[in-house]
Amino acid sequence: MIPISLSTLVAVVDGVAFNSSELLIHGECTIDSREVTPDGIFFAIKGEHVDGADFADQAFARGAAIVIAQRKVDGPCVVVADVVASLGKLAKYVREQLPALVVIGITGSQGKTTTKDLLSWVTALVGETVATRASYNNEIGLPLTLLECSPETQFCILEMGARRSGDIAHLCDIAHPNIGVVLKVGTAHLGEFGSQEIIAKTKGELIASLSKDGVAILGTYDHFSPHMADGLPIKRVTFGEGFAEDVRATDVEIREGRAHFDVVTPMGRAAVGLRVVGGHQVANALAVAAVATTLGISLDTIAGGLSTAEVASKWRMQIHEMPGLLVINDAYNANVDSMAAALRVLALFAQERGGQSWAFLGKMLELGESSAQEHAKIGTLAKSMGIDHLVCVDAPEYAALLNDADDTRVHQCSSISEAQLLLEHFSPGDVVLVKASRAEKLELLADSLVTSWTKKMGEQE
DSSP, X not given: OOOEEHHHHHHHHTOEEESOOOOEEOSOEESOGXXXXXXXXXXXXXXXXXXXXXXXXXXXXXXXXXXXXXXXXSSSEEEOSOHHHHHHHHXXXXXXXXXXXXXXXXXXXXXXXXXXXXXXXXXXXXXXXXXXXXXXXXXXXXHHHHTTOOTTOOEXXXXXXXXXXXXXXXXXXXXXXXXXXXXXXXXXXXHHHSSHHHHHHHXXXXXXXXXXXXXXXEEOSSSSGGGTTTTSSSEEEEEESSSSOSEEEEEEEEETTEEEEEEEETTEEEEEEEEEESTTHHHHHHHHHHHHHXXXXXXXXXXXXXXXXXXXXXXXXXXXXXXXXXXXXXXXOOOXXXXXXXXXXXXXXXXXXXXXXXXXXXXXXXXXXXXXXHHHHHHHHHHHTTOSXXXXXXXXXXXXXXXXXXXXXXXXXSXXXXXXGGGGGOXXXXXXXXXXXXXXXXXXXXXXXXXHXXXXXXXXX
């Protein structure tokens, strides 16, 4: 973070200082007392069950210069009405002090985290980059990311998520993005928003926030996104796999589950071979190429960066290659679009390896009234793709339209522990997908299958 005096901090967050004298703060900001660094700021957020102020002593013991809380604590502190709001105010102030910083906001119903990871890899090749950790994309995570920036930071890449209308507009008020990226408007969180049109309007808040010097990077994978800059005095760059897009992909091939293609930009054409898994990653890579092209990064650097980039975030198409078995852990989140994409990856890998395909699927949450219908559609899709085994982990809805005569065999498991027992039916060459919404905790199942299979193979040697 940039250095800030205590008096300026108090004014920015609208607080009152206690037990402190004037000082210059230049440490890191955190909401976790265990992660406090010397001379840092601890934002003691008060939640429903835990008050961060209760951990002030721990923060001071680790060297915190100041604690921001909603009540006085024993030590230097600034008392504010709302700690989360004060976090946003400080991040907005820091952003205003860094006018040369290029802020890139990324939103969409799927692909935000992977796109962020790929883009940060590419931009880091040409300048100091700060990017959202994991999927820290809300009113807490976004300010914390911005606060990591310093005068030396050239690029700040921010995921922007939303649970309701106005969320992204609020994040943009803090971050003032120079470039806005909308990947795709899908059906994630449909139960909370009520309609895809409202989801589109909310994602469009990012584009509406851009100044006249801003650039809108818009995917062409739905009928909402390409029109989000209509009527706005900003530059628009489109990406996709058609012929009219500004940045597009041609000659797409899938080899060992990974996409290889030529990226075509106004600067020319170059070959890309992704290391991340899935044909759906082409769209994410094109979004990165569109942003990087806008930033003036050379085509060779873009293509080379995309071809060498590793995804840093957990549980997103993590491939566990073991003797005789491949496990795909994609247990971080799930919606209709990402579930379909994951099943395609499973089918491709199983076809290449010659074994059977196992889809261990937990519930897709936040689908609203259409939940049962959408789960059943995914089950039908699995059958149409020739998935050999559909394992419904406490999610019988997937099998609602399937029957015993189908080639896809259905296994109903009421718990993760019951699903683990199916490992005894795996054969060398099989491919396993584990996917569900994060709250289902199916990463535990993926880890268990990897551990148990490794042990089994070791015992047979």
